[in-house]
Amino acid sequence: xxxxxxxxxxxxxxxxxxxxxxxxxxxxxxxxxxxxxxxxxxxxxxxxxxxxxxxxxxxxxxxxxxxxxxxxxxxxxxxxxxxxxxxxxxxxxxxxxxxxxxxxxxxxxxxxxxxxxxxxxxxxxxxxxxxxxxxxxxxxxxxxxxxxxxxxxxxxxxxxxxxxxxxxxxxxxxxxxxxxxxxxxxxxxxxxxxxxxxxxxxxxxxxxxxxxxxxxxxxxxxxxxxxxxxxxxxxxxxxxxxxxxxxxxxxxxxxxxxxxxxxxxxxxxxxxxxxxxxxxxxxxxxxxxxxxxxxxxxxxxx
Numbered sequence: 341x342x343x344x345x346x347x348x349x350x351x352x353x354x355x356x357x358x359x360x361x362x363x364x365x366x367x368x369x370x371x372x373x374x375x376x377x378x379x380x381x382x383x384x385x386x387x388x389x390x391x392x393x394x395x396x397x398x399x400x401x402x403x404x405x406x407x408x409x410x411x412x413x414x415x416x417x418x419x420x421x422x423x424x425x426x427x428x429x430x431x432x433x434x435x436x437x438x439x440x441x442x443x444x445x446x447x448x449x450x451x452x453x454x455x456x457x458x459x460x461x462x463x464x465x466x467x468x469x470x471x472x473x474x475x476x477x478x479x480x481x482x483x484x485x486x487x488x489x490x491x492x493x494x495x496x497x498x499x500x501x502x503x504x505x506x507x508x509x510x511x512x513x514x515x516x517x518x519x520x521x522x523x524x525x526x527x528x529x530x531x532x533x534x535x536x537x538x539x540x541x542x543x544x545x546x547x548x549x550x551x552x553x554x555x556x557x558x559x560x561x562x563x564x565x566x567x568x569x570x571x572x573x574x575x576x577x578x579x580x581x582x583x584x585x586x587x588x589x590x591x592x593x594x595x596x597x598x599x600x601x602x603x604x605x606x607x608x609x610x611x612x613x614x615x616x617x618x619x620x621x622x623x624x625x626x627x628x629x630x631x632x633x634x635x636x637x638x639x640x641x642x
Contacts, residue, residue: 341457344429344495345370346421348414348505349437350378350403352387355552356544359384359437360391361594366433367395368446376421378403399424410522411504411559418501429495430457431465436505438541439491442592445535452533453492463499464508465492465533466639473542474578474606476591476599480542482582482615483622483632490530490639491537499528504560507638527640538592545604546575578606583613583623 345366352359363373372395377385379402388398401420407413418434425432431453435441441449449465456462466488471480489507493499502509502521511525544552553576591599615623626632 341431341454342426342429343370343431343433343453344425345373345433345435346376346418346425347373347435347437348376348378348401348417348421349384349388351380351382351555352384352437353382354380355555356548357437358440358540358595358598360387361440361592361598362435362437363388363391363396364594365441365443365592366435367393368443369433369441369449370395371429372397372426374399374421374424376401376417376424378417397424405558407518408558408560409518412518412522413559414505415501415503415521416518418505422499422501423497425495427495431492432495433492434501434508435491435537436539436541438539440538440540440592440595442536442538442590443594444590445533448534449492452531452535456531460494461529461642462531463494463496463510463528464490464530464639466530466641467491467533467535467537469537469539470587471539471542472587473581473584474608475602475604476540476543476595477587478584478606478608478610479587480581480583481585481610482619483626483635484582484619486636486638487632488532488637488639489537490528492533493528500525509638527638529642530639531642538595540595542578544576546578549576549578550574579608581608582615582619583610584608585610 349359374397375388376399377388452465468488471485473480493508497514499508499510502524508528509525510528622633
């Protein structure tokens with residue numbers, strides 16, 4: 341079984357992405373890892389080269405900043421990286437630059453890929469998500485965040501990243517149009533990997549988070565746009581959140597040095613729940629039954 345990995349990154353230093361940790365977390369699973377480095381304003385390319393693994397294959401890309409609709413630019417760049425994967429790979433692991441796999445899940449992930457390798461009905465593998473927020477001590481605790489997403493796919497180029505590259509769809513054409521990428525093709529048939537993905541995109545120094553959010557908001561809007569939380573402040577306000585819970589488990593080992601260097605403080609009263617009546621009802625149902633009514637699922641679990 342041959343396994344490839346791929347990711348995209350731009351301005352990793354400027355916006356403090358844990359991309360080195362992301363890449364290192366999947367290296368034990370992969371025979372190669374494609375890293376597409378976008379034209380950056382910092383030393384991102386040198387940072388990726390510093391990983392110094394023979395498995396890593398760097399490609400350089402120039403992002404078209406005129407694409408400002410629905411996060412489509414991220415999907416287009418993700419598809420470029422996927423297209424650079426070796427044709428003889430069986431499975432392909434996609435990881436975003438703020439996501440990390442835990443080393444304890446590696447045997448589980450390997451077993452899942454072996455188990456479903458010959459079953460062509462299985463087009464992808466699903467991961468549970470741990471969304472960290474504010475600091476490395478807190479997890480999101482509301483249905484406004486996605487619970488699961490596909491991060492391992494077949495090496496089938498009919499599978500394309502779509503919308504803002506959160507997930508994947510499968511298309512009849514190898515070259516779907518931009519509108520088709522935004523609309524989405526057929527949902528992939530997936531099995532659960534049995535593993536989790538650790539998402540650290542909302543754990544940054546508040547000043548850096550504010551700058552990152554201001555820049556990235558432009559990827560979703562064709563006109564200049566600022567979110568309410570981005571106005572009149574040099575720091576991101578982490579207190580604006582529905583519900584959090586304490587993280588009581590272990591972080592991936594590759595993250596430990598970064599965690600030690602946290603240079604800001606964040607605390608939150610986990611008893612505080614800023615939920616609408618509807619959200620409170622849905623939360624109650626989920627706690628009691630495990631079912632989340634009205635949940636958006638970008639896949640078909642088989």
